[in-house]
Amino acid sequence: MGLADHHLAEGELRIRTFHPHWKRLVIPFIALVLIILGSGAAIFFMPAFEYDGYARIAVAVISVGLLTVWSFAPYLQWKNTTYVLTSHRLSISKGVLNKSNEDIPMSKVNTVSADQTLVERMFGSGTLNVESAGEQGHVTLRDIPSIQEVRAELFRAVDEALDEEP
Known part of the structure; x- marks a missing residue:
């Protein structure tokens, strides 16, 4: 599942939970x-x-x-790599024996871009690049299924997060 419901902040809504594309x-x-x-x-x-x-x-x-x-x-x-897009953050969870979690707050996201090769376009997958103002600054997520839908949902979540800031 990636991010349990009891780990969500108050008012935080799960938008989408997904694994890398099945082509892996x-x-x-x-x-x-x-x-x-x-x-x-x-x-x-x-x-x-x-x-x-x-x-x-x-x-x-x-x-x-x-x-x-x-x-x-x-x-x-593949099964233990989970991406969770919520109204407040993008959470990336990886690992089988050793688990690593990375959260990117929507308010810190600067740029979102998607790249697709010809084969990825046929499968509807692609690479999502997220630049943030955090420590790492740039995260590349490969083999994202329904890349254009995920990108649009991510843009909406970023816009809503920016609208909520004082």
């Missing part, structure tokens, strides 16, 4: 299918010999290791 999972999914097919074929077509049981176990252990590194870990990274 295409290569891990292809790896999953190829590893399962390859290990299944290796186990099935392995000739019978004195230590074939150990060889099949070795293939299975190597396959599990490859699945963990090339499919499961990227999925966990």
Whole structure:
């Protein structure tokens, strides 16, 4: 979820919660299918010999290791990267074992820009660049789904935050 409701300030409204675009999972999914097919074929077509049981176990252990590194870990990274846009801030939460959170107050946002390659335009995703008056000053968020909608909602939230300031 990224930012629990009890962590919202009084009067703060959740506008949108999202993960990076699903296209980040295409290569891990292809790896999953190829590893399962390859290990299944290796186990099935392995000739019978004195230590074939150990060889099949070795293939299975190597396959599990490859699945963990090339499919499961990227999925966990994708699933545990969450962007939450609220009426007061943009919250970025990353990490599986170690969690890092970054909040950009809407009142500090100076510039918002979006970049899209041809492939990203076909998928409706893109890169969102947010410049703020904070310590880091510039945050680049890659593979944002529905980039134009997110950008428009971010602009609206920034305008509302600026209107509320005294």
